[in-house]
Amino acid sequence: MLRTILHCDMNNFFASVECTRNPSLKEKPVAVCGSVEDRHGIVLAKNYIAKAYGVKTGDTVWQAKMKCPDIVIADPHYELYMKYSKMARNIYSEYTDKIEPFGIDECWLDVTSCRDTDGDGKTIADILRERIKYELGLTISVGVSFNKIFAKLGSDMKKPDAVTVIPSDSFKEKIWNLPADSLLGVGRRTSNTLKCLGIDTIGQLAKCPDEVLKRKMGIVGTRLKMYANGLDTSEVTRSDYVYPVKSIGCGLTFREDIKNNRDAAVAISKLCEDFGSRLRSLKKSAKGISLFVRDNDLNWKEWQTSLPYPTSVPKTIADEATKLFISKYKWEKPVRTITVRVIRLISEDEPFQIGLFDDVQNEIKNEKLDSAMEVLKNRFGERIIHPASFMNMGYMPEGMAFSALPAGGNQHV
Amino acid sequence: MSQKIYVRVNASFSPEGVVLPRSFIWTDGHQYKIDRILDARMAASKRVGGCGMRYTISVGGKDSYIFREDDRWFMELKETSC
Numbered sequence: 001m002l003r004t005i006l007h008c009d010m011n012n013f014f015a016s017v018e019c020t021r022n023p024s025l026k027e028k029p030v031a032v033c034g035s036v037e038d039r040h041g042i043v044l045a046k047n048y049i050a051k052a053y054g055v056k057t058g059d060t061v062w063q064a065k066m067k068c069p070d071i072v073i074a075d076p077h078y079e080l081y082m083k084y085s086k087m088a089r090n091i092y093s094e095y096t097d098k099i100e101p102f103g104i105d106e107c108w109l110d111v112t113s114c115r116d117t118d119g120d121g122k123t124i125a126d127i128l129r130e131r132i133k134y135e136l137g138l139t140i141s142v143g144v145s146f147n148k149i150f151a152k153l154g155s156d157m158k159k160p161d162a163v164t165v166i167p168s169d170s171f172k173e174k175i176w177n178l179p180a181d182s183l184l185g186v187g188r189r190t191s192n193t194l195k196c197l198g199i200d201t202i203g204q205l206a207k208c209p210d211e212v213l214k215r216k217m218g219i220v221g222t223r224l225k226m227y228a229n230g231l232d233t234s235e236v237t238r239s240d241y242v243y244p245v246k247s248i249g250c251g252l253t254f255r256e257d258i259k260n261n262r263d264a265a266v267a268i269s270k271l272c273e274d275f276g277s278r279l280r281s282l283k284k285s286a287k288g289i290s291l292f293v294r295d296n297d298l299n300w301k302e303w304q305t306s307l308p309y310p311t312s313v314p315k316t317i318a319d320e321a322t323k324l325f326i327s328k329y330k331w332e333k334p335v336r337t338i339t340v341r342v343i344r345l346i347s348e349d350e351p352f353q354i355g356l357f358d359d360v361q362n363e364i365k366n367e368k369l370d371s372a373m374e375v376l377k378n379r380f381g382e383r384i385i386h387p388a389s390f391m392n393m394g395y396m397p398e399g400m401a402f403s404a405l406p407a408g409g410n411q412h413v
Numbered sequence: 414m415s416q417k418i419y420v421r422v423n424a425s426f427s428p429e430g431v432v433l434p435r436s437f438i439w440t441d442g443h444q445y446k447i448d449r450i451l452d453a454r455m456a457a458s459k460r461v462g463g464c465g466m467r468y469t470i471s472v473g474g475k476d477s478y479i480f481r482e483d484d485r486w487f488m489e490l491k492e493t494s495c
């Protein structure tokens with residue numbers, strides 16, 4: 001039996017949440033940016049009005065303002081996006097328990113079993129679209145098909161606030177003329193490889209001989225060909241089986257390059273500050289960290305390490321990240337950008353073994369201190385309290401240059 | 414523009430977890446009794462932004478909305494002047 005799979009994608013998610021929270025923004029060009037004060041802040045999301053001016057995700061604030069002088073720059077509100085993401089998922093869960101999140105703003109739904117009660121895929125998609133609009137004040141675009149790959153493709157085909165059906169009996173006419181890179185799994189590099197083989201469209205990929213694909217791309221090539229032929233059979237993994245967020249990152253490009261370990265340590269400490277509340281809001285602890293460092297020649301390096309035990313305490317994370325930095329970075333060049341990412345996240349209540357030499361008492365103290373800081377921040381705003389080492393830092397931007405990558409980019413699934 | 418007004422609310426909580434607003438204190442400092450609740454559903458406020466459980470209430474013969482968003486309640490103040 002053919003399945004009915006939906007892919008729901010919230011349109012311009014971060015920017016749309018800002019606009020639905022503050023309707024006076026709706027008629028204006030809006031960009032959600034990493035940092036307002038610092039010119040290194042970049043556009044994380046924009047609404048359609050800003051898009052019409054050519055503002056792109058990844059633009060610097062300065063570029064965005066050049067393209068669109070009247071643009072409203074909004075700060076990101078990460079917890080709010082989590083809240084809306086969860087509310088959307090709650091609505092989806094009234095129709096099926098087979099929900100698989102893909103980033104913060106997208107989900108696959110397998111609605112095969114509710115076709116009898118709620119109607120066909122298109123009907124359910126329209127109900128979801130109307131409910132999300134009415135109850136959350138946001139729009140979604142929905143792809144309806146018989147596999148996950150085509151459902152995802154459908155949600156990209158018509159935006160915003162739209163439903164696209166890719167049926168099993170007419171998918172060739174509907175999508176084979178589209179460029180191959182509109183398929184999930186075909187990134188820029190793969191797309192270039194395909195172009196070398198003379199493959200520009202999904203249809204050409206679907207008809208390419210297996211040997212050719214295999215020789216050039218290995219198993220990936222034949223898998224993509226299966227996708228193009230509608231033969232993706234991967235399951236929508238139930239929401240309670242997956243951890244939607246596998247890592248959280250926080251990065252900063254400095255106004256002035258960092259030239260010594262002491263300043264790097266302070267910067268890392270600042271970067272890690274938000275991890276406590278963000279991990280806690282997800283009810284997760286981190287088992288590892290990754291550190292990304294770019295020098296002022298724009299060479300970059302990335303290192304990973306395990307944490308001694310799973311934790312959500314910023315100080316512990318910062319200390320480990322600093323140790324990693326000091327042990328790895330050779331100071332051939334000053335540092336322009338540092339990104340810290342907590343990885344291998346597990347649920348907080350998952351049991352873990354504590355090593356013999358870990359100072360657990362100290363950890364508990366840190367956790368308490370961090371909770372107290374969070375209470376203060378919630379009551380009086382972000383800037384009420386900082387560790388003393390953050391004061392009087394010339395190069396540190398007031399608002400962090402950036403605490404989240406574009407939608408989907410920050411939260412790796 | 415309409416304005417989002419957070420209000421102090423007295424509410425009843427049933428053992429089943431149903432929350433119903435009974436009265437609220439408006440910007441004029443007066444407490445208004447909610448005579449009837451005509452409807453309750455999840456909804457976004459198009460006027461002032463935000464979303465939550467939206468109650469359609471009848472107060473002194475007039476109908477109005479009151480929203481419960483997380484642990485706060487707000488109403489929409491319609492301004493005609495600007």
Ligand SMILES: [Mg+2]
Pocket residue numbers: 009010011012013105106407
């Ligand atoms: Mg989206």
